[in-house]
Amino acid sequence: MADKLLEFLQQLVNGLSQGSIYALIALGYTMVFGVLRFINFAHGDVYMLGAFVGFYLGPKVSQMFGRGLTSATMPMGDLLNPGAIAIILLAMLICAVIGIVIERLCYRPLRERPKLTVLITAIGVSLFLENGGQYLFGVDPKSFPDVITDRALEIPESWGKISGLTITLSQVLIFFVTLLLLLVLRHIVVKTKIGMAMRALSFNPVAAQLMGINIDVVISFTFGLGSALAGAAGILTSIQQPSIDPLMGINAGLKAFVAAVLGCIGNLQGAALGGLLIGVVEALVVGYGNPTYRDPIVFGVLILILLVKPTGLLGASEREKV
Amino acid sequence: MAERSKIALIVSLILCGLISFALGHIHVTDEGGHITTLAEKYSYYYDILVTIGINIILAVGLNLVNGYTGQFSLGHAGFMAAGAYASSWLTLSFGYALGSSAFSTTFVFVVALLVGGVAAAGSGLLVGVPSLRLKGDYLAIVTLGFNEIIKGVIQNAEPLGAQRGLGGMVQHTNFFWTFAFAAVTIYVVISLVNSTYGRGFLAVRDDEIAAEAMGINTTKYKVLAFVLGAFFAGIAGGIYAHFKQFIHPEGFNFMKSVDVVVMVILGGMGSTAGVCLAAAILTILPELLRYVSHIEGLPEWLRHIAENRMILYSLLLIVLMLTRPQGLFGAVNLKRKKA
Numbered sequence: 001m002a003d004k005l006l007e008f009l010q011q012l013v014n015g016l017s018q019g020s021i022y023a024l025i026a027l028g029y030t031m032v033f034g035v036l037r038f039i040n041f042a043h044g045d046v047y048m049l050g051a052f053v054g055f056y057l058g059p060k061v062s063q064m065f066g067r068g069l070t071s072a073t074m075p076m077g078d079l080l081n082p083g084a085i086a087i088i089l090l091a092m093l094i095c096a097v098i099g100i101v102i103e104r105l106c107y108r109p110l111r112e113r114p115k116l117t118v119l120i121t122a123i124g125v126s127l128f129l130e131n132g133g134q135y136l137f138g139v140d141p142k143s144f145p146d147v148i149t150d151r152a153l154e155i156p157e158s159w160g161k162i163s164g165l166t167i168t169l170s171q172v173l174i175f176f177v178t179l180l181l182l183l184v185l186r187h188i189v190v191k192t193k194i195g196m197a198m199r200a201l202s203f204n205p206v207a208a209q210l211m212g213i214n215i216d217v218v219i220s221f222t223f224g225l226g227s228a229l230a231g232a233a234g235i236l237t238s239i240q241q242p243s244i245d246p247l248m249g250i251n252a253g254l255k256a257f258v259a260a261v262l263g264c265i266g267n268l269q270g271a272a273l274g275g276l277l278i279g280v281v282e283a284l285v286v287g288y289g290n291p292t293y294r295d296p297i298v299f300g301v302l303i304l305i306l307l308v309k310p311t312g313l314l315g316a317s318e319r320e321k322v
Numbered sequence: 323m324a325e326r327s328k329i330a331l332i333v334s335l336i337l338c339g340l341i342s343f344a345l346g347h348i349h350v351t352d353e354g355g356h357i358t359t360l361a362e363k364y365s366y367y368y369d370i371l372v373t374i375g376i377n378i379i380l381a382v383g384l385n386l387v388n389g390y391t392g393q394f395s396l397g398h399a400g401f402m403a404a405g406a407y408a409s410s411w412l413t414l415s416f417g418y419a420l421g422s423s424a425f426s427t428t429f430v431f432v433v434a435l436l437v438g439g440v441a442a443a444g445s446g447l448l449v450g451v452p453s454l455r456l457k458g459d460y461l462a463i464v465t466l467g468f469n470e471i472i473k474g475v476i477q478n479a480e481p482l483g484a485q486r487g488l489g490g491m492v493q494h495t496n497f498f499w500t501f502a503f504a505a506v507t508i509y510v511v512i513s514l515v516n517s518t519y520g521r522g523f524l525a526v527r528d529d530e531i532a533a534e535a536m537g538i539n540t541t542k543y544k545v546l547a548f549v550l551g552a553f554f555a556g557i558a559g560g561i562y563a564h565f566k567q568f569i570h571p572e573g574f575n576f577m578k579s580v581d582v583v584v585m586v587i588l589g590g591m592g593s594t595a596g597v598c599l600a601a602a603i604l605t606i607l608p609e610l611l612r613y614v615s616h617i618e619g620l621p622e623w624l625r626h627i628a629e630n631r632m633i634l635y636s637l638l639l640i641v642l643m644l645t646r647p648q649g650l651f652g653a654v655n656l657k658r659k660k661a
Contacts, residue, residue, distance in 0.1 A: 038459060039459040039462075039463070043569075044590060106640055108646070110643065110644065111645055113647065115459065116392075116394060117643050117647045118643075119394065119459055119462060120583075120587055120639065120643050120647075121639070121640055121644070123580065123583075123638060123639065123645040124636045124637075124638075124639030124640040124643065125636070126636075127580065127632060127635065127636035128633065128636035128637060128640065130632075131630060131632035131633045131635075132633055132636075134630075134632075135626075135630050135633060222606070250576070254463075255466075257463060258463075258467075261460070261463070285396070290478065291440065291566060292474065292477050292478055292485075293474060293478065295470050295474055296470060296471040296473075296474030296475065297470070299466075299470050299471050300465030300467075301468055302463070302464065302467050303464055303471075305466060306456060306460065310456070310460075
């Protein structure tokens with residue numbers, strides 16, 4: 001019985017760490033949807049670009065900043081790795097710039113057009129990033145540089161049965177970096193002026209403009225913020241699964257989108273909750289069922305939620321305005 | 323109008339038969355001095371020709387959903403897979419049930435195609451039902467999800483070859499069947515769009531709320547569009563399976579769906595002629611680019627571009643949306659936002 005519980009906990013841990021990645025990407029979808037009411041299909045590919053920023057710049061940055069304390073001096077010393085932190089920040093910055101440029105070039109000229117046009121453009125941008133990535137980076141998967149040496153953490157025997165769990169350093173790192181980023185994001189959205197502008201825009205774009213909000217700036221900022229989170233997710237996932245390829249963004253992006261819809265699209269807490277849930281569902285399907293059913297079940301969850309409660313788990317029902 | 327299109331259909335069917343007969347029965351000598359048919363001697367071009375026909379069926383069917391009804395389906399490859407697998411399973415299991423003469427096997431093939439179409443239509447109905455509640459982006463994602471689900475089910479279905487793919491079908495597909503079905507597809511879609519039903523489709527696209535207020539059963543039209551589009555995709559899948567003689571779940575992925583969507587968008591949503599032309603252009607273009615990439619003496623960058631057709635496609639899509647969202651030949655004005 002205890003073994004079964006342990007196994008379940010193990011799947012839960014795996015699921016939560018993968019779910020954190022989905023949550024980070026889902027936040028980008030949800031924020032862009034909040035201000036522009038459209039799905040940025042290219043968002044998953046920005047996540048891929050984040051991973052490749054780490055691939056090309058990681059070793060240099062790691063050299064510059066050092067690899068942090070070794071585990072000999074401090075038990076969790078390698079968690080405080082300045083090199084890794086610098087890489088994540090760099091990837092976030094570069095991805096933010098990419099996100100802003102994409103919005104400026106491809107989405108802004110289309111803002112007054114029907115949503116379908118923008119959606120098709122977004123698919124075009126996504127295909128461009130994927131195929132351009134395949135051209136620039138090569139088609140075959142690359143192994144991510146060893147910026148953090150992943151290892152299993154030792155859980156003290158005194159904690160009882162739980163010491164049988166395998167928790168890796170990267171899992172802890174992913175979970176806590178995600179948590180930190182979520183708190184920062186929440187602070188930005190709730191406490192700052194630009195965050196207030198974002199909320200105003202998502203509430204009523206016309207009124208927001210009348211109140212003197214420069215919506216171009218706010219939309220750019222939103223794209224930058226969402227893309228930065230995707231970039232961080234790209235680095236974090238590569239620490240855990242050290243193989244990256246130009247098409248890695250497709251699947252992760254779709255799952256994250258499902259997560260955003262599951263939680264309630266346009267709602268930050270919803271995206272985080274949805275991401276974690278999707279991660280756990282996936283881990284449970286892989287752990288207890290057939291791994292080939294993983295993707296169909298995730299999409300099945302999406303269809304189910306859209307049928308039963310289209311506004312998502314945290315959403316209030318909304319009346320359509322004519 | 324109805325009379326004219328009926329005559330056009332009959333004429334094109336006869337033409338298909340004649341061309342197909344010529345391709346299969348005019349004997350020529352190939353380079354090696356052997357006597358073969360035209361189709362075999364020019365098998366490369368024949369291959370492209372049949373692929374054009376298959377793509378026309380796919381794109382014209384999708385145009386009914388994306389172009390005329392204004393819904394956005396990203397799961398056409400899933401329906402194609404349903405049709406391809408259903409018809410292949412039938413011909414593999416019952417191919418010789420009525421004897422082994424050419425007539426009876428062809429009969430089974432055509433029945434299998436229709437059954438494949440019905441199977442795809444059934445899955446189209448499954449997608450259509452949730453689509454009643456969803457719009458635009460959500461619908462796109464749901465159809466994409468269905469595509470993945472269909473793929474996932476096939477990947478786990480042992481009788482359908484699971485992840486190994488399914489092979490061993492007899493090559494029943496020829497010029498006649500491909501283009502005959504293409505002609506029928508075009509005929510059905512054009513007739514439908516010019517009928518009362520067509521007004522319903524267009525009304526749903528142009529303003530769903532107003533259409534509903536006018537007493538149009540928008541749900542019915544949306545589902546009908548989905549089911550018909552899926553039916554034709556299923557037929558195209560069956561034709562494809564009996565042409566390539568091998569099908570694999572990965573061949574019906576998201577990318578394949580996007581290929582068809584690009585045809586519809588390039589041709590112009592809501593323009594059947596434009597979509598047919600776009601299907602032909604986008605089938606020939608990769609082959610042309612492949613040819614270009616092997617020409618000696620061309621600048622290196624030009625050959626690079628030619629080798630990466632998907633980069634070109636995606637740029638084409640973006641530029642098209644920015645400058646001419648109604649497509650190359652489209653009649654629908656997508657430029658202005660609806661009030």
